[in-house]
Amino acid sequence: MSASSQDDSSDPIAFRDLGLSDAVMSVLSEVGYETPSPIQAATIPPLLEGRDVLGQAQTGTGKTAAFALPILSRLRENGRGRGKAPQALVLAPTRELAIQVSEAFQRYASHIGGFTVLPIYGGQSYGPQLSALKRGVDVVVGTPGRVMDHLKKGTLKLDALSWMVLDEADEMLRMGFIDDVEWIFEQTPPERQVALFSATMPSAIRRIAKKHLKDAQEVTIQTKTTTAVNIRQRYWIVGGGTSKLDALTRLLEAEPFDAMIVFARTKKATDELAERLSARGHACASLNGDIAQAQRERTVARLKNRQLDILVATDVAARGLDVERISHVINFDIPHDTESYVHRIGRTGRAGREGDAILFVTMREKRLFKAIERATRQSIEPMDLPSMAEVNEQRIGRFKQRITDTLKSAKLDTFRRLIDEYQAENNVELEELAPVLAYLAQGDEPLMLEAGKKGAKPGSAKFGDSADGSSKPKKRDAAFTDGDLETFRIDVGHAHGVEPRNIVGAIANEAGVDSKNIGRIDIQDEFSLVDLPKGMPKEIFEHLKTVWVANRQLAITREHDAPPAPAAGRRNKPSTLKAKKPRKAKSSKGKTKSKGKPKRASTSK
Incomplete structure (x- = not known):
């Protein structure tokens, strides 16, 4: 194997320099992707040349595009001359990753006519998979177990296979799939091209690479994952009826900042977001690769001399940007590369100052979020929206400050005279005129947010089992929080690793129920019963159906056949209940593993 090692210190190259097909480049141009990540720059050229590749890089470094883009660029070279069998097979350790990879293929292939990709994984009905395979697909992305099932049944044929990809190989080793992977390799044609990606290279993965890869280009991405200790890092989970734009607007109003960079993933997104923020009265401009260098320099100069307060930028446009007054970095779009995250947040906290990311x-x-935490070896704290x-x-404070500042102006004499004349002509007291004048100054734009308006919902959450039920959001409906109890069923149980604190935290955060008003929690294998106050408003009930706990949506329903809930004030506090350990089941190979942990269902884009 020939080897290469790269880090993120080299000068960036563009996607157009890699030799990708016109169809793929047109998609990258449309979405505004500018430069490849290190793993993409290192692996795309040899894959396009037909070489096998052994890539070592952390999760979240852009590996999916590293193999999807060259496969799609060469997909139609041989056509479908050998029938309806797939030309590429991608093995992924989890159904969640299989779905994400499939969606990435579909997105990058939007200019390739007739392209089809099929995710196949356990827990999904065989029917749709069999129908799709019978019609014919270009790319199959699957988990090893379900791929083996189809191969043994003869419903998946690999006769026409040109590419074999093993994604997150060390994770497959950890999950006990490595024997399955070996068996699948044996079913593939000997002339297929192989790409194997892994965050680490244990001996078992090295052995597979040596056995199944031929003259492979070995690529190791050396990451620099330190972040400054003077930068406070926080995250907010998008949802709860609040869009990212609404959340950003709320932060801009309530979070004290001097200057800010908002990072978006594409050039188009930077222009659109900058335009919307400018329309909301913020001194804002965009910065991306389509802007000439001279104009970029003028924009940065305006930020330095306080003519601008906010830049909306792509990664490449902000490379090397050093402006001391930048107090905040907002990752409006999460980066696909952990190195990009480190680079982004390094734009704040300059010269020893405190920074916020x-x-x-x-x-x-x-x-991706978990990959960033692992790569930086730092825990990013959850945050509530203001x-x-x-x-x-904040709005009232700014309005009062405008009054204070204007009182010092020497231009009030004319207006004092006009007010005196108006009082004399209309016999109106000054205290009656004051609010009228304040309204004229404010205009039709409401001074304060009102309950029930778009973007007014609280926006706090934590991933999966990180909720602890300690937060106490405001009560949304007094009748709901203070009444007797009724029993509800939620689709999460012992098999999914849920604990009472997870359920309490999710319901308290998302439904606005004080944790002390949540009754007994009875956790079964595949579901749980929880007692909540009667009179739950419909909008809260519908919202709770979509809330995620332990990688499962609650899918809450009323459980009419459950035993009656105890009256309010005579129930067990959920914090006193102890969750049983998830039951284990023996696999067909005698290995112990958890019962099938459902993952999130696929959604088409």
């Missing part, structure tokens, strides 16, 4: 994370980006009261307090 805030990361917006969707539930679908949980893997409440309505906090935003309104």
Whole structure:
């Protein structure tokens, strides 16, 4: 094997320099991707040349595009001359990753006519998988167990296979899939091209690489994952009815900052977001690769001399940006590369100053978030969005400050005379005129947020089992929180590793129920029963159906056949209940493993 080692200190190259097909490049241009990550820059050229690749890089470094883009660039070279069998097979350790990889293929192939990709994994009905395989697919992304099942049944044929990808090989080793992977390798044509990616290289993975890869290009990405200790890192989970734009607007109003960089993933996103923030009255400009260097320099100069307060930028545009007054970095879009995260937040906390970095994370980006924490060896703390009261307090403070500043102006004499004339002509007291004048100054734009308006919901959450039920959000409905109890069923239980504190934390955060008003919690294998106050408002009930706990949606329903709930005030506190350990089941190979832990269902983009 020939080897290469790279770090993130080399000068960036562009995707257009890698030799990708026109169809793939048009997609990258549309979404505004500018430069490849180190693993992409190192592996795409040899894969395009037809060489096997052994890549070592951490999760969250952009490995999916590293193998998907070259496969799609060469997909139609041989056509489907050998029938409807797939040309590429990607093995992933979990159904969640299989779904994500499938969606990435579909997105990057949007300009390849007739392209089809199929995720196959356990826990999903065989019917749709069999129908799709019968029609014919270009790429199959699957977990080893389900791929083996289809191969043994003869429903998946690998005769036409040109590419074999093993993603997160060390994770497959840890989960006990390595024998299955070996068996699948034996079913593939000898002339197929192989790409194997792993965060670590234990001996078992080395053995597989030596056995199944031919003259492979070995690539190791050396990451620099230290972040400054003077930068406070926080994250907010996108959801709860609050969009990322609403959340950012709320932060801009309530979070004290001097200057800020908001990082978006694409050039198009930077322009759109900067335009929306400017329309909301913020001194804002975009910075991306389409902007000429001279204009970029002028924009940065305006930030330095306080003509601008906010830059919305892509990673490449902000490379090397050093402005001391930047107090906050907002990751509006999570980076796909952990090195990019470190680079981004390094734009604040300059010259020994304190800095703040805030990361917006969707539930679908949980893997990337965890990869960032692992790579930086730091725990990022959850945060609450500023409440309505906090935003309104800031707005009132700014309004009062405008009054104070204007009182010092020497231009009030004319207006004093006009007010005196108006009082004399209309017999109106000054205290009656004051609020009228304040309204004229404010205009039709409401001074304060109102309950029930868009973006006014509280926005706090934690990933999976990190909730502890200690937070006490404001009560949303007095009748709901103070009444007797009724029993509800939620689709999460011992088999999913849930504990009472997880359930309490999710319901307290998302439904606005004080934890002391949550009754008994009875955790079964596949579901749980929980007693909540009667009179739950419909909008809260519908929202709780979508809340995630222990990688499962609650899917809450009323349990009419359950024993009656005890009256309010005579129930066990959930914090006193102890969760039983998840039951274990023996696999067919005699290995002990947890019962199938459902993952999030696929959603099409």
